[in-house]
Amino acid sequence: AAEQYFSTLAIKYNAQIDPACAQKVALKGVGTRITNRKRTKQARRLAALPAFKIKHNIDTEHDLAYLLDLGYMSAEEDGPGNVSKESWDAEARKVAGAGQTVFETQRLPWRTQKLIRFYYALDNESFNPSDTSVKRAKISHVRFHGFKENTSRSLPRPSAHRQLVPFYIVEEKWLHATGNTGIAFNRSPEPEAWATLVINDSELDPRDLEAMQKWIAEEESN
DSSP states (O other), X not given: OHHHHHHHHHHHXXXXXXXXXXXXXXXXXXXXXXXXXXXXXXXXXXXXXXXHHHHTTOOTTSOOXXXXXXXXXXXXXXXXXXXXXXXXXHHHHHHOOTTOOEEEEOOOTTBOHHHHHHHHHHHHHHHSXXXXXXOOOOOOSEEEEOOGGGOOOOOOXXXXXXXXXEGGGBOHHHHHHHTXXXXXXXXXXXXXXXHTOOOXXXXXXXXXXXXXXXXXXXXXXX
C-alpha cells in the first residue's frame, strides 16, 4: 500500500513538471471514466437479463450473459469529437434536463441488428421493468445516439476469460465491406436460445427504435 501511495505521488509530481506526462495522465483518466461507464451499462443489462429471459420463455440453463461482455459495450463520450461543438450541444439540449450530464453513445457498426435490439430491450427493461414491483434503474445521466461522424472504429474485444467472438453477433455486411481480419471468431453454432429469439419493436424505447431505423436507412443509402 505504501509503495502504491508513493508511486501515485511520483506520477502526480511528474505530471506537474512534464507536459508529455501530464497528457498521458489525462488520457488515462479519460479512458478510465469511459471504461467505468461501460461497466455501469454492463451491470445494468445483466441485472435486467433474468426478467428478459422470463418474458421470452428462455430456460434458466440457456445463459445469454456471455453476450454482455464488457468488450461489446459501446463508449459514451462527453465531447463533440468529429462534429462541431455547436452541433453536439444542439443535440445534447434535446435530451438534457436541468443539471443533467449528457453523453453521446458512439455507434459500433460491427454489431448485428439483433444484438443491438437485445441490448436496447435490456435497457428498456431496466428503466421500465415489466414487473412493477422491481425498482427502476437509476438514471445517472442522459444520452443521445451518436453522430455518424463519431462512429467508433473499435473492434469487439472480449475479456480475457473469453477470447473468441461469436460469429453470429458480428454484422456480415460490415465484415465484407471492411475486409476486417482482426477478429478471432468462435464458429460454434448459434445456441437455440439465441437463434430462435425474436425481439419485438414494442420491447424497445421509441427513441432507440427510431435511431436504429435511421442507421439502417443511412446504410442503405450508401
